[in-house]
Amino acid sequence: xxxxxxxxxxxxxxxxxxxxxxxxxxxxxxxxxxxxxxxxxxxxxxxxxxxxxxxxxxxxxxxxxxxxxxxxxxxxxxxxxxxxxxxxxxxxxxxxxxxxxxxxxxxxxxxxxxxxxxxxxxxxxxxxxxxxxxxxxxx
Amino acid sequence: xxxxxxxxxxxxxxxxxxxxxxxxxxxxxxxxxxxxxxxxxxxxxxxxxxxxxxxxxxxxxxxxxxxxxxxxxxxxxxxxxxxxxxxxxxxxxxxxxxxxxxxxxxxxxxxxxxxxxxxxxxxxxxxxxxxxxxxxxxxxxxxxxxxxxxxxxxxxxxxxxxxxxxxxxxxxxxxxxxxxxxxxxxxxxxxxxxxxxxxxxxxxxxxxxxxxxxxxxxxxxxxxxxxxxxxxxxxxxxxxxxxxxxxxxxxxxxxxxxxxxxxxxxxxxxxxxxxxxxxxxxxxxxxxxxxxxxxxxxxxxxxxxxxxxxxxxxxxxxxxxxxxxxxxxxxxxxxxxxxxxxxxxxxxxxxxxxxxxxxxxxxxxxxxxxxxxxxxxxxxxxxxxxxxxxxxxxxxxxxxxxxxxxxxxxxxxxxxxxxxxxxxxxxxxxxxxxxxxxxxxxxxxxxxxxxxxxxxxxxxxxxxxxxxxxxxxxxxxxxxxx
Numbered sequence: 001x002x003x004x005x006x007x008x009x010x011x012x013x014x015x016x017x018x019x020x021x022x023x024x025x026x027x028x029x030x031x032x033x034x035x036x037x038x039x040x041x042x043x044x045x046x047x048x049x050x051x052x053x054x055x056x057x058x059x060x061x062x063x064x065x066x067x068x069x070x071x072x073x074x075x076x077x078x079x080x081x082x083x084x085x086x087x088x089x090x091x092x093x094x095x096x097x098x099x100x101x102x103x104x105x106x107x108x109x110x111x112x113x114x115x116x117x118x119x120x121x122x123x124x125x126x127x128x129x130x131x132x133x134x135x136x137x138x139x
Numbered sequence: 140x141x142x143x144x145x146x147x148x149x150x151x152x153x154x155x156x157x158x159x160x161x162x163x164x165x166x167x168x169x170x171x172x173x174x175x176x177x178x179x180x181x182x183x184x185x186x187x188x189x190x191x192x193x194x195x196x197x198x199x200x201x202x203x204x205x206x207x208x209x210x211x212x213x214x215x216x217x218x219x220x221x222x223x224x225x226x227x228x229x230x231x232x233x234x235x236x237x238x239x240x241x242x243x244x245x246x247x248x249x250x251x252x253x254x255x256x257x258x259x260x261x262x263x264x265x266x267x268x269x270x271x272x273x274x275x276x277x278x279x280x281x282x283x284x285x286x287x288x289x290x291x292x293x294x295x296x297x298x299x300x301x302x303x304x305x306x307x308x309x310x311x312x313x314x315x316x317x318x319x320x321x322x323x324x325x326x327x328x329x330x331x332x333x334x335x336x337x338x339x340x341x342x343x344x345x346x347x348x349x350x351x352x353x354x355x356x357x358x359x360x361x362x363x364x365x366x367x368x369x370x371x372x373x374x375x376x377x378x379x380x381x382x383x384x385x386x387x388x389x390x391x392x393x394x395x396x397x398x399x400x401x402x403x404x405x406x407x408x409x410x411x412x413x414x415x416x417x418x419x420x421x422x423x424x425x426x427x428x429x430x431x432x433x434x435x436x437x438x439x440x441x442x443x444x445x446x447x448x449x450x451x452x453x454x455x456x457x458x459x460x461x462x463x464x465x466x467x468x469x470x471x472x473x474x475x476x477x478x479x480x481x482x483x484x485x486x487x488x489x490x491x492x493x494x495x496x497x498x499x500x501x502x503x504x505x506x507x508x509x510x511x512x513x514x515x516x517x518x519x520x521x522x523x524x525x526x527x528x529x530x531x532x533x534x535x536x537x538x539x540x541x542x543x544x545x546x547x548x549x550x551x552x553x554x555x556x557x558x559x560x561x562x563x564x565x566x567x568x569x570x571x572x573x574x575x576x577x578x579x580x581x582x583x584x585x586x587x588x589x590x591x592x593x594x595x596x597x598x599x600x601x602x603x604x605x606x607x608x609x610x611x612x613x614x615x616x617x618x619x620x621x
Contacts, residue, residue, distance in 0.1 A: 013235040013244070015289070015319050017548035018360045022605055039548040040239070040321050064235050065261040065472045069248060093471030096258055119469065120437060120612075 004134045006057045007049045009037035012070030016063035019092070023061070023123060030127035043074050047081050056134045057087035063119075067094040068107065075112025087133055091117030091126075143326050145380050145530035148337045156334060160294045164242045166269035167295055172341070175302035178274070179347040188283040188307035188350040189385045191228060192425045192459055199496075201453045201489045202460040205478050206287060208232030208262035210252035212272045215263045216279045221475050223282050225482035228460060231276070231305070233288035233296065234262035238319065240292055242266055261472055262288070266296055270303050277304030285309060285350070289319040291328045297335045301342060307350035307387075308339065311374035313533060314354035317547045325534045325551055332374075333381055333530075340382020348385050351378050352427065355389020359432025360546040361558040361607060363566050364390065364402040365513035366574070369542065371406065372413045372518060376529050379419045386410075387459065389427040392449045394616045395565035400497045401506035403428055403456035408507075409514050425459035428452060430485075434612035439466035439477075443484050445611060450488035455497040461485060469612065506565075513580055517541070520575045540573030560607045561587035562594055564616035569599050595620055 006027065010020050017039050024036045035053050037045055046058050058078075062070060071090060078086055090113045094104050105116040114133065117126060161167035184190050195202045205222050208231055209215050219229050236245040245264035252259045265273055265286070277284060285307035286300045293310055301308065312332035316325055339349045353374035357367050371388040378386060388410050390402050407426050414422065430449030435442050446464050453461035465481035467473035473481070497503050520541055525532025536542040540553035547554060555572030567584040568576065576584075592599045597620060606618025 013239045013241060015321070015548045017318075018358065018546045018608060021546060022608065025601070025605070038321060063471070066235055066248070066259065069244075069251065069259055096261060096472045097474055098467045098470040098477070 001135065001138070003031060003033050004057070004131055005033040005035070005053060005055045006059050006130070007035045007037065007046055007053065007055045008059045008061075009041035009046060010039040010061045010063065011041055011043070011046070012062065012064075012066055013040060014062055014064040014066070014070070015039045016061070019063065020061060023059075026123040027127055030124060032127055032130065043077050046074070047078060047083065050083060050086060051081065055086070056137070057089060057130060060088070060090045062090065062092045062094055065093060065096040067092065068096075071108065071111055071113070085137060087130075087137060088113045089115050089117065089126075089130070091119070091121055093119055143330055143530050143534065145377060145528050147340075147381055148333055153334070153337055157298075160334070161298060163240075163295050164266055166266060166299060169270040170298045170302045172302070176342065176345045176347055178302070178304060179306075179342065182304055182306065186281065186283050186306065187348065188228065188285060189348040189423060191283050192350060192385070192387065193423060195227075196425050196459050199457050200493065201458055202227035203463055203482055203485050203489060204228040204230060204285070204460055205463050205465075205482055206230050206232045207478060208234065209258035210234065210249050210260040210264065211258065212268055212276065214258065216276055218475055219276070219280050219284070222478055222482065223280060225479055225486060226282065229280055229282050229284045230287045231265065231284055231300075232262040233286065233290065234260040234264050235289075236260070237262070237264045237266055237296065238288050238290040240290075265300050270299055273300055273303030273305075283307065285352070289315055289354070291316050291320045291323045292331045294331055294334045297338055301338065301349060307352065308335065309352045309354055310335070311353040312377065313370050313374060314357060317537070317544050317549045317552050318354075318358045319548075321548050322550055325537055329377070329530050329533065333377065336378040336381035336383050339378070343382055343384050350385045350387060351383045352387040352389060353378070355427065356391025356429045356432045357544050358546045359391050359429075361393065361433070361560075361566050361604070362391065362545055363558050363568060364393070364398065364405070364510050365517060366542070366544060366556070367391065368402070368406050368409060368510065368514045369517045369521070370544075372410050372514070373521065373529055373533055375410055375414060376417055376419075379414060379417075379422060384421065385423045387425045387427050389429060391429040391432045392452055393566045394431065394448070394611065395563055396448075396452055396455070396497070397500070397502050397506050398565040399428075399452040400456040401503045401510060403452070403458050404498055404503070405507045405510040405514070409511055413518060427460045427462060428456065428458040429462045430464045431611060434609060435464065435468035436612050436614060437469040441614065442466040442468055443480075446481055446484050447488045450485040451492055454489045454492035455495060457496055457498065461489065509580065509583065513576065516577055516580075517575055541575060543572060543574050557601070557604060559588060559599055559604050560591065560617050562591040562617065569604070591617065
C-alpha cells in the first residue's frame with residue numbers, strides 16, 4: 001500500500017503549538033506522511049493543501065474552545081471543492097465547557113467528521129485507526 | 140527595522156497613529172482620551188489594580204486572580220460578580236478572534252452565542268462590545284479588573300478598555316507575538332506594544348496609574364526560567380521607556396519547588412538591577428506566578444493537587460499575585476463553579492503559607508544565583524546585538540536564535556533550544572542551540588540531566604522531552620519511561 005498521507009493543522013485563530021508538533025512526530029514515526037500546516041489554519045488552507053498533496057485525510061486539531069464555530073461547514077466545503085471521499089478527523093478540547101465526550105462526538109459527527117478524538121487519545125492508536133480507515137476507503 | 144528603536148514615541152507621530160487605530164473598527168470612534176482620564180480618576184482606590192498590588196507587596200501577601208471571559212455582556216458581568224466573592228483581582232479574558240483583530244468573526248460569535256443561549260467564544264469580545272458596554276462592566280464590578288488576552292496588535296483593544304475603566308493590561312511585543320502568532324514580525328509587534336505602553340504612559344502623566352503585565356509563561360511548555368525572565372525584563376524595559384510606571388513581571392510554574400521559588404525571587408532582583416542600570420527609577424514593581432500552564436490531569440481531585448502546588452510556590456516565593464487554574468483545565472474553558480473551586484483551593488493554600496517563605500533556604504539561593512547568572516549573560520548578549528538598543532537587539536536575537544522559546548508557533552522563533560527535566564523535575568537545557576550560556580552553567584545543566592539519564596538508563600533526547608510534556612497530566616513531574 002502507498003503510504004498514508006495526511007494534512008495536519010490547528011484550525012481557526014488557535015495558536016496551541018505544542019500538541020501539533022508532537023502529533024507530527026508521532027504520526028511520522030508510524031510511517032504516515034504528514035503535511036503539517038501548523039497553527040491558525042483556515043478551512044480553505046486545509047483543503048488547498050489536501051488537493052495539492054492528494055492527501056487521504058485532513059486531521060484537524062482545536063484546543064481553545066472555538067472549534068464548534070471553526071469546524072462548521074468543513075465537510076460541505078470539501079465536497080464543493082471535489083474532495084467527496086476525504087477522511088476528516090478532529091481532536092482536542094473541541095467545545096466551551098466540560099461536557100460528556102459522547103455529546104461532543106455527536107456534535108462533530110453531525111458536522112461530517114468521520115472520527116472525533118478526546119485530548120487524551122493515544123496517537124499510536126489513532127495512527128492505526130487512520131491506516132485502517134484509509135485502507136477501507138481505498139478499496 | 141529602519142524605524143524601530145527603544146525610544147519614547149514622538150507625540151505627533153502618536154496622535155496620527157491614534158486616529159488610524161481608532162478608525163479600524165466603528166466602536167473606536169467613542170474613545171475620547173480626556174473624557175477617559177476623568178472617568179479613570181473617578182474610579183475608587185479599592186478598584187485600582189496598582190493600589191491593590193502596592194498593598195499586597197507591602198504586606199508580603201499573595202493576591203489571587205482567575206481567568207474568565209464569555210461572549211455576552213450580561214453573562215460576563217454575572218460571571219465576574221460570582222468570581223469576585225473569592226478573588227482579589229479580576230480578569231476579562233478576551234476571545235481568540237479579537238486577539239487576531241478578526242472583529243467580524245467575533246461579531247458572528249456574539250450572534251451565534253445569543254442564538255445558542257451559551258457562549259461559543261472563549262472570551263469577551265471587548266472591541267465589538269465597545270466603550271459603553273465595557274464601562275457598564277467596569278462599573279458593575281467592585282474589584283480591580285485587568286484585560287488578559289494574547290493579541291499581537293492590541294492597540295484598539297487598549298484604547299477601548301482603558302477608556303472604559305480597566306486598570307491593568309496584560310501583554311507585550313514579544314510575549315504576545317512568539318507564543319500567540321504564526322507570521323507577524325517582531326518589528327511590527329514591538330512597535331504595536333510601544334503604542335500600548337505609550338498610551339499607558341500618557342494616562343500616567345495625566346495622573347492615572349495603569350498596571351502593565353508582560354505575559355510571563357510564554358508557551359507555558361517547559362520554558363526555562365532564564366529565557367522567560369529575559370523576555371519579561373526586556374518587555375519591562377520597553378514599557379518603562381514609554382512612560383509606564385507600574386509593572387508586574389510574571390513566571391509560569393514549572394513544577395520543581397526549589398526552581399520555582401528561586402525563579403520568582405530572582406525575577407524581582409534581576410528586574411530591579413536591569414531597570415536601575417538602564418537609568419529608570421520611581422517605578423512600582425511586583426511579581427506574578429502562573430499556576431502550571433501545561434497539561435492537567437483529567438480527574439478533578441488530581442487537578443486540585445496541581446493547583447495547590449502552584450499556590451504553595453506563589454506563597455512561599457512571596458509572589459504578589461497568583462493566576463489560578465481550575466479543576467476543568469484538562470477540558471479547556473471552565474464553568475463558573477469550577478473556576479470558583481480553583482480560587483477556593485488556591486486561597487486556602489496561600490493563606491496557610493502566608494507567614495512562611497522558602498527564600499532563605501540554601502538550595503533556593505543557589506538556584507536563584509544560577510538563574511541570575513544565566514539571565515545576565517543572555518540579556519547582555521541581546522543588548523550587544525542591538526548596539527545598546529534593546530528593541531533592535533530583541534529582533535536580531537530572535538533572528539539569530541539567541542532568544543529561543545520552546546514550542547512557539549511563530550516562524551520568527553528558531554525553536555532549536557531543547558529543554559528537559561532533571562532527576563528532580565527542574566527544567567534544564569539539553570540542547571542550547573544558539574542560546575548563549577556560560578560554559579560553567581552548561582556543565583551544571585548537563586550534570587543534572589545525566590543524573591536523570593543514569594537513573595532511567597536511557598539517553599536524554601526528544602522522546603524524554605515528550606514524556607515531560609505529558610507527565611503532569613499523568614500524575615508525575617518527571618516523565619519517567621513506562
